[in-house]
Amino acid sequence: MRMVDLIEKKRDGHELSNDEIAYIIENYVNKSIPDYQMSSLLMAIYFQGMNHQESAALTNAMLNSGDVIDLSVVKGIKVDKHSTGGVGDKTTLVLGPLVASCGAKVAKLSGRGLGHTGGTLDKLESIEGLSINLSIEDFINQVNDIGIAVAGQTANLTPADKLLYALRDVTATVPSIPLIASSIMSKKLASGSDVIVLDVKIGDGAFMKTIEDARELSKIMVQIGSSFDKKVVAFITDMSSPLGFAVGNKLEVLEAINTLQGKGPADLTELCVEIGSYMVYSGGIATTLEKAKELVLEKLHSGEALAKLYDFIKHQGGILGDLSQFIDVKEIIEVKAESSGYVEHINALAIGVAAMKLGAGRETKEDVIDPNVGIVLEKKIGDQVKSGEVLAVVYNNKQNIKEILSEVQEAFTISKEHVAKQSIIFEIITE
């Protein structure tokens, strides 16, 4: 087999066999195939695509390029969730404790944020003392003990995916649906859970811009899961506006706590309850989706889910302390409306970028995050607003942020017409 022939085959629109895909990944990881051939193949895949068979073969090859976590020693059905990333997405902080309190086992490996999107690890690490560096043994023990653990990747999971992703990032080959699908699914499958719920976000603040792309990505991922005998469900959800009110690490931790106290934003609560119900139902804890939802709501309202969050934070060494002292910033600035009407749109990308500029996110991988800063929306889509009313509050530690404040204000579109609120969930893709 010669790589140049395989590039040509894909370039000309032919299907690569399982063996050919395995050969490519194996030899790319062992450096027999150079980056320049791989990037040429990736661009050919960008244009010619890959069918479900090829996507599953690529997922399998990447999965087998490194360690696979064996969760068989964890009793019960292991459930996992993956979000394609967005602005203000603190879902894991709410959903993890919520479904764990229902009896599902959550053994979750998370990532860090880059650019305008946040990462669960950064949010967790904003809590004093909390460590996400668990050994595999401690990780599994904690899941067995309290039903939930969230950690960074210490094991050598899917090294092929890491190499490929780094190459795609600098060769304009990131936005290829089969490549995205294989990347996500190889990581999720390597993490060892039985049930995987995918939160595929669309809109300004997401990687997928259209419902068609999100649907295609979802279908491929569900099919890949099925070829590995895993139960995979994909939610296509709205990321045209930020999720919830808070954007910024500690601010989002507080919002997660509020949500588990039943006082959270409607969109975040809806998303967590709906996805949580699917996880609980797919995890075999409830016999119907309706019963699963009843259980989820019960745990949310009884405070058991909140207790699970506190338990989880404590187990990983975190100390929340006095929550009124949790956020430590130099100044809190109000951004006010300049006209009256209804909030028609809040540009998630603009809010995400503004929060990043405040220091809540990373422009490059080397940047250090300020956990205290961020933006809290006071108005959401459909809300009525009067000129001079507060649209958002900015938590700041930097000098001269006039430009950032303008960007936050300009992220809001105010309409004279009444704007209807809509559900955050567009579609649910199952097998």
Next chain:
Amino acid sequence: MRMVDLIEKKRDGHELSNDEIAYIIENYVNKSIPDYQMSSLLMAIYFQGMNHQESAALTNAMLNSGDVIDLSVVKGIKVDKHSTGGVGDKTTLVLGPLVASCGAKVAKLSGRGLGHTGGTLDKLESIEGLSINLSIEDFINQVNDIGIAVAGQTANLTPADKLLYALRDVTATVPSIPLIASSIMSKKLASGSDVIVLDVKIGDGAFMKTIEDARELSKIMVQIGSSFDKKVVAFITDMSSPLGFAVGNKLEVLEAINTLQGKGPADLTELCVEIGSYMVYSGGIATTLEKAKELVLEKLHSGEALAKLYDFIKHQGGILGDLSQFIDVKEIIEVKAESSGYVEHINALAIGVAAMKLGAGRETKEDVIDPNVGIVLEKKIGDQVKSGEVLAVVYNNKQNIKEILSEVQEAFTISKEHVAKQSIIFEIITE
């Protein structure tokens, strides 16, 4: 400017500006842009193409990446010819002396063969003592003295093209028409001639397989030439069958001599006379194409063109000696027809590959050529053939070539129906 943004721009079908293309080539040559980004861009160009403006900008950037030969000290109009390569293509050996004998100045830099196609330098070097390593000074002096010199590239011409071609070769991005056009034109323009005649071959044995592709390539090259104020003409010619009878280095030198003696194959003679007439006319030596053709035929039949070939060989140190002893092989094997009829097709690729396997060509750049071996066709398309008659003669120095002999035989398609001979020239593309 960031390379990843330029890759994305081309990937999405947008036009790259002159400055962007100059930036890419400059930074690729100085190694600021890595191979893996360039190969990804090349694949994007394969799919999205480049318009005439972009092709001219790429040609210009590659041209300026190295030395440009200044032929201004050569008196008269300098004419050059480039063939896209084929099997049995000894045109330069005939055409160079032919047009030089008419008074045109031929300062030609040639290449070596690879795969099933031969190279002029290999053919010349099959002549004892002949050197193609001329200094620029000797090269120019020889053109001034006798009107013709053929050399390998000693100057650092178009280093960007060399780097790019090597990368394209291993990343399945060779067959992109704008990339081929820019590669050819940058080399031709760097060689400094005023008039460039392109022989764009189509068919089994050529890189271009269809008349449409050849036409597109020709048009781009003629337009690039025009944007550099050069007179460029493209001939689209047949390479479905080998050109002439002989395939193999010394065998082709002999055929060139025969052709300049007026005893050459009809197709090769036609091609050289027609292209030669355009070169003589475009070079301003004759006022009309008809008068140019009269002059070319006169020089061919008077023996002056042959004398020019001998003079040229002598000037570059070559000694032909007794031509009856020129070919030195262990055995000469006849390949015979197994049925009667008319020759419908002679697969140029198959003949080229068979000759390469005999040692007349290189499978890899490191292979050493045997100048004596090769194949001489005894029958051409349209010829009547009887079962048992000789189709081709194989000049061999190897052991056990049974398989090669079969390949030569199978390259011939014999039809029961009468097959018409056709002109070797399909189209002529001018400005």
